[in-house]
Amino acid sequence: MIPHHRVTGPEDAPVLVLSNSLGTTLDMWKPQAAKLARTFRLVRYDTRGHGGSDTPPGPYAIEDVGRDVLDLLDDLGVEKAHFAGLSLGGMTGQWLAINAPERIDRLVLLCTSPKMGPAEMWVDRAKTVREQGTEAIVDGTFERWFTEDYRSNNDLSDLRAMFVGVPDEGYASCCAIIERMDLTDGLPNVKAPTLVIGGAQDPATPPDDHAAVIAGAIPRARLEIVDPGAHLLNVERPQEVTDLIREHLR
Numbered sequence: 001m002i003p004h005h006r007v008t009g010p011e012d013a014p015v016l017v018l019s020n021s022l023g024t025t026l027d028m029w030k031p032q033a034a035k036l037a038r039t040f041r042l043v044r045y046d047t048r049g050h051g052g053s054d055t056p057p058g059p060y061a062i063e064d065v066g067r068d069v070l071d072l073l074d075d076l077g078v079e080k081a082h083f084a085g086l087s088l089g090g091m092t093g094q095w096l097a098i099n100a101p102e103r104i105d106r107l108v109l110l111c112t113s114p115k116m117g118p119a120e121m122w123v124d125r126a127k128t129v130r131e132q133g134t135e136a137i138v139d140g141t142f143e144r145w146f147t148e149d150y151r152s153n154n155d156l157s158d159l160r161a162m163f164v165g166v167p168d169e170g171y172a173s174c175c176a177i178i179e180r181m182d183l184t185d186g187l188p189n190v191k192a193p194t195l196v197i198g199g200a201q202d203p204a205t206p207p208d209d210h211a212a213v214i215a216g217a218i219p220r221a222r223l224e225i226v227d228p229g230a231h232l233l234n235v236e237r238p239q240e241v242t243d244l245i246r247e248h249l250r
């Protein structure tokens with residue numbers, strides 16, 4: 001399936017694909033888009049079940065969202081691209097680097113995990129969203145996405161609208177990806193030069209348990225922890241995340 005996408009930046013520049021997190025759309029990368037599109041052919045897309053992409057019948061698996069990216073690259077005529085993904089987007093990035101290494105140049109993994117348990121939490125969350133909609137979980141989600149300080153001092157209404165606008169069935173079907181996913185054994189085979197970024201106050205993927213584990217398992221990976229910062233780190237710390245991505249892909 002070719003996901004809905006937006007391409008910006010010079011036609012002859014190296015391609016950088018940006019992959020969104022659960023409950024967002026390609027617009028989550030607004031804080032980075034203009035700057036990155038100066039030096040990259042920027043391809044932002046909506047993971048299936050989100051934004052303008054289709055919501056085929058679920059549940060989905062990590063292979064599904066990984067193959068969607070390969071379909072997109074084929075459709076755009078791109079042989080090899082840099083890839084940066086946050087959370088679910090970073091899970092997609094790990095799958096691609098493990099299973100389609102010839103298509104991935106350099107990799108940036110933000111606030112993500114190779115295995116994000118417990119499985120029951122994802123079953124329960126999908127059930128809640130199917131029964132009550134994403135509105136029922138938006139407050140709890142924002143407590144994980146942003147530090148208290150950031151929440152108190154910023155207008156989050158656009159992000160809230162983005163989150164509750166995600167189709168309930170799309171969100172729930174993507175929960176099943178994380179419920180069943182374990183990419184741990186494949187990480188030592190990743191050949192792409194990898195930057196792993198964590199948020200020091202991220203309660204969803206605490207860096208000691210996730211970012212540090214990924215960076216320890218991927219040969220020669222570099223680990224950067226941004227402090228302060230929670231889960232939706234590219235929004236909370238836009239400048240720092242943009243600079244880290246640009247520096248790694250230079």
Ligand SMILES: O=C(O)CC1=CCC(=O)O1
Pocket residue numbers: 020021022023086087088089141144178204231
């Ligand atoms: O909303 C959360 O719990 C954090 C999260 C998990 C996967 C993802 O993309 O975001």
